[in-house]
Amino acid sequence: MDLLLQGFSQVFQPSVFILLISGVIVGIVIGSLPGLTATMGVALFLPVTFGMDAVTGILLLIGVYFGSIYGGSIAAILLNTPGTPASAATALDGYALTKQGKAGKALGIAAISSGFGGLLSALMLIFISPQLARIALDFSAPEMFGLAVFGLSIISSISGGSVLKGLIAGVFGLVICTIGMDPMTSYPRFTYDNISLLNGLNFIPVMIGLFAVSEALVIMEEQLTGGQGIKNIAASYVLPKWNELKKLWGTMIRSGFIGTFIGIIPGAGADIAAFVSYNEAKRFAKKDEKETFGKGNPKGIAAAEAANNGVTGGSMVPLLTLGIPGDAVAAIMLGALVVQGVQPGPQLFQNSGELVYTLFAGMLVANILMLTFGLSGIRLFTKILKVPKNIIAPIILVLSTIGSYAIANNYFDVFTMLGAGIIGYFMKKFDFPASPIVLALILGPMAESEMRRALVMSEGSFMIFLERPISLAFIILAIVSLVLPFIMGKIKNKKAIN
DSSP states (O other), X not given: OHHHHHHHHHHXXXXXXXXXXXHHHHHHHHHHSTTOOHHHHHHHHTGGGGGSOHHHHHHHHHHHHHHHHHHHHHHHHHHSOOSSGGGHHHHHHHHHHHHTTOHHHHHHHHHHHHHHHHHXXXXXXXXXXXXXXXXXXXXXXXXXXXXXXXXXXXXXXXXXTOHHHHHHHHHHHHHHHTSEEOTTTOOEESOTTOGGGTTOOOHHHHHHIIIIIHHHHHHHHHHHHTOOOSOOOOOSSSSOOHHHHHTTHHHHHHHHHHHHHHHTSTTOOHHHHHHHHHHXXXXXXXXXXXXXXXXXXXXXXXXXXXXXXXXXXHTHHHHHHHSOOSSHHHHHHHHHHHHTTOOOSTTHXXXXXXXXXXXXXXHHHHHHHHHHHHHHTHHHHGGGGGSOHHXXXXXXXXXXXXXXXXXXXXXXXXXXXHHHHHHHHHHHHTTOOSHHHHHHHHHHHHHHHHHHHHHHHTTTOTTHHHHSHHHHHHHHHHHHHHHHHHHHHHHHHHHHHO
């Protein structure tokens, strides 16, 4: 506890605190721009930290990281344009609330849930990080495959009114995943001698196209045909009411734990955590509530945001205790620590205890700052809804183009985004959900590569997935998650007939 108090005294030094504030603000801005992910934001600021001391440099990166994960929810809620992959799940209910004229309520829930999830994961990191790190060591190829299959089974929960259409969209996403180099043999698949397809389709331009570009096309169509569409209205009040928040605490706590747990698993990330938590929130909801998910249910926003911000602390667990980065951002953090002469691993707490607890204190403060800026900026954020739609559509297209190109400085990603946007437009017309495609693009490659690695481990025996308790548990949950909506639908139909 003494080391943690010393850490807070370091964080609140004026020069350090100002940089932490700057990092959070810049992170929120980066996260709200389509395509500029948390990974890109931290990577851009990594060279800036080279001339700083270890504490200041890492805290700046932490501020950018935490701010950008939350920032993605702003565009997702207001424009149905996820700023980061982690906020794709937030758009499902967030944008629905915006269309109902409750953007302020949605943004308030997102900010509170984000801050809560981040604080919960930071506290878990502080008090039980060694124990959590041991859990990560139990995950090998079979367990990762089970997690990926469980994640894919969530398609049935995010399919909206038609599970069949959701499954069709998910299968389409899995087919797209087969484009590129074979993960085990490196043999080109469906590339048609196009070099740009060797690494497959980058899911971020596809996500931007399906959500942002398709929305811009719909807006342009409304303007051309004289449709009314969504009114340009701001929030009726800034914060959700206390009695509304009380109903969300259980969802936020559960989702924060899920996000932290998934964050400690190397290779998983905030996008997976958000969709898994969204599914669990729907599973735990009352019968009459389940139908409102995807139509503006606050629990959908709370689950997604608490989980994707819960990953921030979880991903630091294997990084600090084992020297293993939990995700791409943590890998950049690892590089930053090494550059500063700090070697993460089992000896870090003994050799650099003061530094570690200063980082812990900085993470707690960064989450509080993120919550503060998120709530105080709601009135400013919602002003975008007053911008005429004939201006909004070109802005969305420009930002989408910049974000897609900036990922790899490749025009092919821009064409991918435009193609996905056209597909997304027709999917909207025929009521096909876009989220299953994004989920399949995220989890499909992981499921394929981990399954094949597991089969190599077992010399071709599929029993390896059933012999290991964790993978078996995930597979059982996946079957239940996939089949349950069909069973409930039939029961509901029978009751309606009777």
